[in-house]
Each structure stands twice: as C-alpha cells, then as structure tokens.
Amino acid sequence: MSDAAALPSLAPVQAANDDNARAPRRSRWRLLSQPFALLPAAFLLLVVICAIGAPWLAPYDPFTPSLRHRLEPPGAAFWLGTDDLGRDMLSRVIFGARTALQASLQSVSIGVLLGVSLGLLAGYVGGWLDRIAMRLADVMQSIPAVLLALALISVLGKGLGNAMLAVGLIFAVSFMRITRAVVLAERERLYVDAARVLGLRPGAIMLRQILPNISGPLIVQASISLGTALLIEAMLSFLGVGAESTQISWGAMLETARQFQSEQPLLPLVPGVAITLTVLSFNLLGDALRDAMLPGGPTRKAPSPVIAASGIADAAMDAPRATPPDALLVVRGLTVRAGAQGTESELVSGISLHLRRGEVLGLVGESGCGKSMTANAILDLLPAGAHIAAGSVRLGDTELVGLGDEALRHIRGGRIGMVFQDPNAALSPVHTIGVQLCDIIRAHRSLSHTQARARAVELLTLVGVPDATRRMQDFPHQFSGGMAQRVVIAGALACDPELLIADEPTTALDVTIQAQVLDLLAELRERLGMSILLITHDLGVVADLCDRVAVMYAGQIVEEGPVRDTLSAPRHPYTAALLHAMPRGEAGEGALSTIAGRVPPAWAWPHGCRFHPRCTHATAACSVGPVPLADGVRCIRIDELREVHA
Numbered sequence: 001m002s003d004a005a006a007l008p009s010l011a012p013v014q015a016a017n018d019d020n021a022r023a024p025r026r027s028r029w030r031l032l033s034q035p036f037a038l039l040p041a042a043f044l045l046l047v048v049i050c051a052i053g054a055p056w057l058a059p060y061d062p063f064t065p066s067l068r069h070r071l072e073p074p075g076a077a078f079w080l081g082t083d084d085l086g087r088d089m090l091s092r093v094i095f096g097a098r099t100a101l102q103a104s105l106q107s108v109s110i111g112v113l114l115g116v117s118l119g120l121l122a123g124y125v126g127g128w129l130d131r132i133a134m135r136l137a138d139v140m141q142s143i144p145a146v147l148l149a150l151a152l153i154s155v156l157g158k159g160l161g162n163a164m165l166a167v168g169l170i171f172a173v174s175f176m177r178i179t180r181a182v183v184l185a186e187r188e189r190l191y192v193d194a195a196r197v198l199g200l201r202p203g204a205i206m207l208r209q210i211l212p213n214i215s216g217p218l219i220v221q222a223s224i225s226l227g228t229a230l231l232i233e234a235m236l237s238f239l240g241v242g243a244e245s246t247q248i249s250w251g252a253m254l255e256t257a258r259q260f261q262s263e264q265p266l267l268p269l270v271p272g273v274a275i276t277l278t279v280l281s282f283n284l285l286g287d288a289l290r291d292a293m294l295p296g297g298p299t300r301k302a303p304s305p306v307i308a309a310s311g312i313a314d315a316a317m318d319a320p321r322a323t324p325p326d327a328l329l330v331v332r333g334l335t336v337r338a339g340a341q342g343t344e345s346e347l348v349s350g351i352s353l354h355l356r357r358g359e360v361l362g363l364v365g366e367s368g369c370g371k372s373m374t375a376n377a378i379l380d381l382l383p384a385g386a387h388i389a390a391g392s393v394r395l396g397d398t399e400l401v402g403l404g405d406e407a408l409r410h411i412r413g414g415r416i417g418m419v420f421q422d423p424n425a426a427l428s429p430v431h432t433i434g435v436q437l438c439d440i441i442r443a444h445r446s447l448s449h450t451q452a453r454a455r456a457v458e459l460l461t462l463v464g465v466p467d468a469t470r471r472m473q474d475f476p477h478q479f480s481g482g483m484a485q486r487v488v489i490a491g492a493l494a495c496d497p498e499l500l501i502a503d504e505p506t507t508a509l510d511v512t513i514q515a516q517v518l519d520l521l522a523e524l525r526e527r528l529g530m531s532i533l534l535i536t537h538d539l540g541v542v543a544d545l546c547d548r549v550a551v552m553y554a555g556q557i558v559e560e561g562p563v564r565d566t567l568s569a570p571r572h573p574y575t576a577a578l579l580h581a582m583p584r585g586e587a588g589e590g591a592l593s594t595i596a597g598r599v600p601p602a603w604a605w606p607h608g609c610r611f612h613p614r615c616t617h618a619t620a621a622c623s624v625g626p627v628p629l630a631d632g633v634r635c636i637r638i639d640e641l642r643e644v645h646a
Contacts (some may be wrong), residue, residue, distance in 0.1 A: 037288035040281035047278055051098040058091035062248055065189060071264040078585055080270050084260045087271045095248040098269070100278065103164050103233040103242075104226045110168025111175050112222060113586055115159055115610035118172070119179025120206045124187055137173045145170050149232065151240050159250075160233070163242045167232050171225055178221055182214040185473040187586030189213075189217070190425040193381050198440045204404070206440060212430040220290045227282030234275050248412065250275050328531050329355040329378070330501055334391035336370075336377050345603040347373050347386060349555045352629070355499070360525060362546035362563070364539060364578070368599040370555040371535045375501050377418060378533075390460070395499065414444050417492030423484035427476040433460075433487055434472030444495045459490040482513035489520065496528070503535045518545055543567055551575045554599060554610035556562070558634045573632040574611045609635065 040408050050057060059079075066086035074081045079090040122133040124294045140148065145167075152166035158463040186192065187210065236242035250271040255267035309387045323330050336348040348370045363371050376382050378393050380400065383607030393400040395415060400408070420426040428436060437456035441447060447455065453472070460468035463486040476484055485505060491627075492500055502521065506514035520626055525532055534546060541550050542563060549566050551559040551574065560570040580593040597614040598609035600606065606613055608623035615622070617637060 006087060011325075024615070037285060037334040040284040042493065043165065043281045043500065046279075048096045048101065050094045051101045054095045054098050058094045060088035062087060062091040062095045066201055071260060072265070073264065073266060079354070081264065081266060083256060083267065089253075089267075092248050092253060093250070093270055093274050096250045096274065097243040097278075099160070099243055099247050100230050100233065100275075103167075106161070106227040107167040107171060107229040108222055108225045108234075111163060111171025111225065112218070113172075114220060115172035115175025115177075116211075117175040119213065120183055122182040123178065123183025123209060124202065124210065125208050133180070137177055138456045140170070140173045145232070147159060150235065152234070156323045158241050158244070160237075160243045160247060163233065163236050164229070167229055168439070171229070174225070175218070175221065178217060182208055182217055186210050186214055188383070190420055190422060192362075192435075194418070194420060194426040194488070194491070195428075196381060196409075197379055197412045197418040198418070198443070198494065199409045199411070200439060200443045201409060204439065205442065205452050207343050207426050208431075213428060215430075220286055220307040223289055224283055224286035225285070227279040230282070231279050256603065281465070296539070316356060318363045323354055324356055327354045327360075328357045328396060329353075329533070330392075330394045331374075331378065332392045332394075333392060334374065334377055335389045336373055336382065336386055337389040338383075344389075346389075346605065347555060347603075348601045351552075351555075351557055353389070353550050353557060353560065355531050355533055357498070357531055358525070358529050359548065360534060360546045362542035363533060363535045363552060364537055364549060365552035366537060366544055366599050367596075368378065368601075369552040371537075372503055373550055373555075374552070375418070375503055375533065375535055378501070379412055379418065410444070413440060413492075413497070414495045415497055416499045416501065417486070417494075418499035419488050419492050419500065419502040419505045421507040422478075423449055423481065423488045424476055426488050427484065429476055432473055432475055433479070437472075437491055440491050440494045454609045456490075459493060460487070461551060463487075463490045463524075464516075465490070479520065480513075481509050482516060485509065485513075485517055486520065489517075489524075493528070497530060499533065500524075501533045504537070505534075506536075506538075506541065514541075521545065539567065539578060551578070555602065555636060556610060558611065560629075560632045571638055572611075572635050573615045573617050577614075 013571075026164055036641075042166060064087065068084070069078065069082050069086040072078055072082045072086075073622070077089070078088050081094065082088060082091070088266065088471060120131055122130040143151075148170055149163065149166040151221040152169065153163055156162040156165065179363075183206075183440075190207060195209050200209070234249065234254065237249035237251030238255045240252075243252055247569065253271035254275070256269055257264075257271060258440040263266055331353050334351040335346060337346050339345050349642060351370075351374055353361070353363075363370055373382070373386075377388055378400065380388075380403070382388070388401055394635035395411065398411070400411065403411070427433075434456055435455065437459065438449065438638055441455050442449075442450040445452075445455075457468045458469065464484050465471055465483060467488060471479075476487070479487060489505075500521075505521070507515050509517060518541060521532060524530070534541070534543060546563050548561065549563050550557050551566070551572065559566060559575045560571065561571075565581065566575065570579055574595075577595045581595055587646050595614060602608075607614070608624065609618070609627045610627055612622035619637070621636060627636055631638075
C-alpha cells in the first residue's frame with residue numbers, strides 16, 4: 001500500500017462538493033429546546049445540589065433533637081417546621097435527597113448492568129439462551145414488584161442496600177425485555193451484517209456496534225426507572241424495611257408524620273411534596289428524552305412476508321463442469337431454502353459458478369432473482385429462517401459451508417470483503433469513520449491504536465477520500481453518497497482480501513458518482529490483483545468492468561460465459577430480453593422494450609424452465625421437466641433458437 005498516494009484522484013467534482021453535502025451534527029443541547037424539559041431538569045438539578053451539598057446547605061443538624069421545638073409550624077427559625085422530636089424538617093428533607101438519589105442510582109445501575117447484558121445476549125445470540133431468559137422474565141414479572149422486593153429483603157435482610165438490590169433485580173427484567181426487543185430488530189440492520197462480513201467478533205458487534213445504536217430507548221427507560229426506584233424506596237422505608245435509623249428517608253419521614261398528623265397537619269406535606277415532585281420530574285424528563293432521542297416515536301420494523309410454500313420447485317441436475325486450476329471461489333450446487341419443514345421454498349436452486357484469481361465476474365438479473373441471496377449464502381449471512389440445504393462453497397482450499405463461527409469470522413473481512421449497495425446503512429451512524437475502520441483492522445491484525453489509525457488513513461487515501469486524516473473524525477452522515485461508498489470499500493479492503501463481493505455498489509448513487517465508483521473498483525482490481533464478484537442488474541456496468549457474466553433468473557443460473565460473447569450473442573431468451581430492455585440513448589419515438597410479466601415469488605417457481613411463462617419462444621415442452629445447465633446455458637431450444645437468430 002506504499003504507493004497508495006500515487007493513485008490519481010477519481011472524484012475531483014465529488015471532492016469539491018463534499019463539504020457542501022455534509023449535514024450538521026445533532027445538537028447536544030436539543031433537549032433544552034423543549035420547554036417541558038427545562039423545569040423538571042432544573043428541579044432535579046436542585047435535588048442533586050442538595051444531595052451533594054447537604055452538610056453545607058442544611059441549616060441544622062438533621063439528627064439532633066430539640067424537645068423545646070417539638071412539632072413547631074413553619075416560621076422564621078424553622079422554615080418548614082419541626083418533627084415530633086424537634087428536628088428541622090428542611091434539614092431532614094435536604095439530607096433525604098441524598099438517600100433518595102443514592103437508592104435510585106444504585107437500583108437502576110444494577111438493573112441496567114444485568115438487564116442490558118442479558119438482553120444483548122438473548123437478542124443477538126437467540127436460541128436456548130433467549131428461551132431461558134424469557135421464561136425467567138415471565139416468572140419474575142408474574143409476581144407483583146413490591147411483593148417480590150419484600151420476599152428478597154426477607155432473604156437478604158433489612159437495609160437500604162439490600163432493598164435496592166432487590167429493586168435492581170426487578171428492574172433488570174424490564175431492561176432485559178426492552179434490550180432484547182430492540183436488538184432483535186437491530187441485528188437485522190445492514191451495518192451489523194457489514195460488521196460480521198468484516199470479521200468483528202460477536203462481543204465487539206454487540207458492545208461497539210449494536211449497543212450504542214440502541215442507547216436511546218435504554219436512556220429513556222433508565223430516566224423513568226429512576227423515579228420508579230425512588231417511589232419504591234420511599235414505600236419500603238415507609239413500611240420500615242428500607243432505610244436504617246442512621247439514614248434519612250423521605251418515606252420514613254412520611255410514616256412519622258402520619259402518626260402525628262392530628263397534632264401538626266402540615267407535617268406530612270413536606271416529604272410528600274418532595275417525593276411527588278421528584279418522581280414527577282423524572283417522568284417528565286423521561287418523556288422529554290423520548291421526544292428528543294426518538295423523534296416520531298419508536299419505529300417498528302415491517303414484518304417480513306411469510307413464505308407459505310406450496311411445494312419446492314423441481315431443481316435441474318446440472319452437468320458437472322471442470323474447475324480451472326486458478327479458481328479462487330468455487331460454488332457447486334448451492335441451494336438455499338426457507339420456511340417451515342415440509343413446506344419450504346427454494347430461494348436459490350443449485351447455483352454453480354467459479355471465479356478465477358484476479359477476475360471480475362458479473363452476476364446479473366432482475367430484482368428477486370436471488371443474486372444477493374447467493375452472495376449472503378457464500379458468507380453464511382442468510383436471514384433468519386433461511387439455510388443452506390445443499391451445495392458447496394470453496395474459497396481456495398477452504399470449504400465455507402458448515403464452517404464454525406470463529407473460523408468464518410477470520411474469513412469475513414480477512415479473505416473476503418463485501419460492499420453493500422447502501423453505504424449509509426452499512427455504516428454505524430453513532431461512530432466516526434476512524435473508529436469503525438480501526439475496529440475492523442484490529443479485529444484481524446495485532447496492531448496498536450496508532451498503527452491501526454495510520455492504516456485507516458492509508459486506506460481512505462487509497463480509495464480517493466481527500467484529506468483522509470481530518471475526515472477520520474467525521475460521522476457517516478457527513479459524507480455524501482459517493483464518499484460514503486468509498487469508505488465502505490476502504491473497510492472491505494482493510495485486511496487485503498482475496499475476494500471482494502460488491503452487491504449493487506452503485507444503485508444508490510447518481511450516474512456521475514456511479515462511474516467514479518466503478519473506475520475505483522477497476523483501479524483497485526488492477527493494483528491489488530483481487531477477484532471481484534459484482535452483483536448488478538445493469539448490463540452496461542457488466543460490459544465495462546467484468547470478464548465473465550452469469551445471468552440469474554428465479555433462483556437459477558440460466559446463462560454463463562465471457563462478457564463479449566454473452567452480450568454480443570446471447571443464447572438464452574432471458575439474456576436477450578434483458579439486452580433488448582436496456583436504454584440505448586438513441587433518438588426516436590419508439591417505446592422502450594420491456595419484459596412482459598415479473599419474476600415469480602420463491603414459493604411459486606414454475607416447473608420446467610422457470611422463464612417459460614414470460615418467454616416468447618416457449619413451447620409445451622418447456623414446462624414438462626427440469627432444464628439442466630448445459631454448455632453454459634439453461635434452455636432446451638438452444639439449437640433451434642441459434643438457427644433462428646442466425
């Protein structure tokens with residue numbers, strides 16, 4: 001990479017306009033712009049000041065009795081009056097703030113530590129761990145919180161510490177449920193797949209990728225739980241099982257005031273108002289945090305369509321083909337299925353292809369043909385419910401199908417890099433570019449932070465990001481689409497992979513930036529000598545960049561061959577239809593050619609040739625039985641059509 005700086009700039013226009021494309025960072029003071037947040041925040045700040053500065057702010061010793069001033073009303077000497085032992089109520093309320101905050105922070109901290117940790121594991125790992133955690137949560141939440149706290153206190157003993165430990169265990173169940181629910185949705189995000197492709201360990205993905213992105217709802221829940229914890233502590237102290245006699249609790253003050261309410265009616269008002277206002281402030285601040293951190297309310301991921309398979313389409317048995325001696329990637333008979341056992345659908349059927357070292361193979365077809373599913377299957381990144389039912393995927397001498405998670409982690413990012421079509425979705429929005437690139441590099445190499453940072457700057461320079469050192473501090477939203485895609489490519493190249501899988505890397509970009517990214521991939525291929533599997537539906541891109549092309553339709557390869565031969569003389573009707581549907585930029589009033597119909601869903605693959613319902617050359621024989629891939633084409637009328645085109 002020492003000659004990275006010698007690469008010519010591939011994006012002069014992009015570099016000039018990139019600063020204009022940056023979005024401002026989210027204001028740290030956005031919360032204070034909400035009027036309903038200022039008042040509770042100010043009151044809680046006052047409570048914190050009282051708790052910290054109680055020895056200096058309290059006008060009297062809160063523990064020293066004075067029977068001469070017993071049950072005095074509010075006045076000049078005692079602003080809030082005195083209790084049954086003549087102790088100053090204002091001083092006791094100030095010292096009570098310390099106990100209230102200590103108890104709240106202690107219980108919520110226990111709940112967050114235990115609940116978030118278990119929720120992360122249950123949501124990300126799933127399986128038996130998830131089932132056990134949820135059954136435990138069901139049991140604990142079936143018991144009223146106060147009764148459960150009293151039961152735990154009876155085992156652990158009285159005292160504020162034990163009481164808050166019991167409350168913290170109750171909170172842990174709520175935090176675990178919330179964390180698990182958010183992680184279940186977040187783990188399906190593209191940036192998590194990108195982190196797995198780049199070889200980050202599961203622990204790093206959970207703590208450094210997922211956790212910062214789910215912090216919003218957890219912070220909101222924690223702020224509301226602080227008020228709930230304070231209320232529970234006051235309740236337990238009111239019952240005599242919370243704070244000890246050496247501690248001042250608003251709940252214990254309320255119990256004492258209840259006994260002497262007939263002699264001094266205002267006595268219960270002081271601790272009651274303190275409890276009410278503090279709990280209300282925590283709740284109002286939690287609502288404000290929710291509005292500030294989760295604008296529009298919590299979003300719900302759209303449910304995936306349920307695959308109700310009526311049966312698996314018959315798969316053709318393709319004739320075995322010789323593998324070139326310099327093949328880097330060899331896929332044989334790859335079949336991916338999804339759905340319940342007995343009613344599965346084939347998403348990908350018997351895919352066989354190979355990729356030589358230093359070669360670019362284009363995988364083309366309409367949306368829904370299985371291109372991305374094939375790439376995900378190669379890296380074992382299939383969505384939940386899908387699995388590899390048959391086939392082999394070999395990278396050099398390594399069989400990837402059935403490989404363990406730890407071994408796959410070294411393959412992903414180390415030997416195989418991947419570029420997704422939406423760069424902003426593939427980057428974590430809460431981390432700087434420098435942090436994300438350094439995490440990738442250090443996941444595979446034993447480098448110090450300084451060395452990893454230098455390598456990250458080198459990679460950004462290699463892919464044409466101007467002023468790479470400064471831009472390491474920027475967040476993904478501060479990059480335009482083209483520059484963000486360059487960052488994703490830099491991450492994919494972090495550990496010098498042998499194979500780069502580019503899944504429609506230019507779809508989300510405008511035409512000018514598309515050309516720059518494609519030129520960048522061509523430059524990197526020549527300079528680094530890596531192989532590229534390019535997934536696209538643009539035959540123009542294939543013609544410019546690829547050496548060979550494989551055409552997919554309805555989960556099958558229907559034609560494969562050199563780009564020049566395949567595009568100049570297509571042998572399968574589907575390939576010919578794709579070529580005719582390409583816009584040619586010619587002047588004229590003729591309508592653009594289209595392919596009638598659409599790609600059928602996976603649970604309704606047609607029998608026989610899967611393209612025959614849309615094919616203008618189809619005959620009754622095309623729907624009789626499976627059609628094998630012979631001589632690089634899957635069509636029983638290949639000889640007849642060759643004569644027709646001739």
